[in-house]
Amino acid sequence: MSLAPKAKVKRNGTWSEIESAYLIPGDMISFKIGDIVPADCRLTDSINVSINQAALDSLTPMSVASPPLPTF
Secondary structure: OOOOOEEEEEEOOEEEEEEHHHOOOOOEEEOOOOOOOOOOOOOOOOOOOOOOOHHHHOOOOOOOOOOOOOOO
8 A cells, every 4th residue: 555646757758647556666756745755765856845754654743851750
């Protein structure tokens, strides 16, 4: 199962939309604000990118930690 059902991919110099299950290593994908990243990828160009990984690793954003308890 994939996180995003479709992916905008560039193959043979042409952009098209395909099922993300058919992505292969070396595909160039494009996504914009609000899109779900369809696969593991390496960014080659970006402007102000921020990705929430909580759905991938089940971690929540970091919160302020309380001071450690004293040891006796």
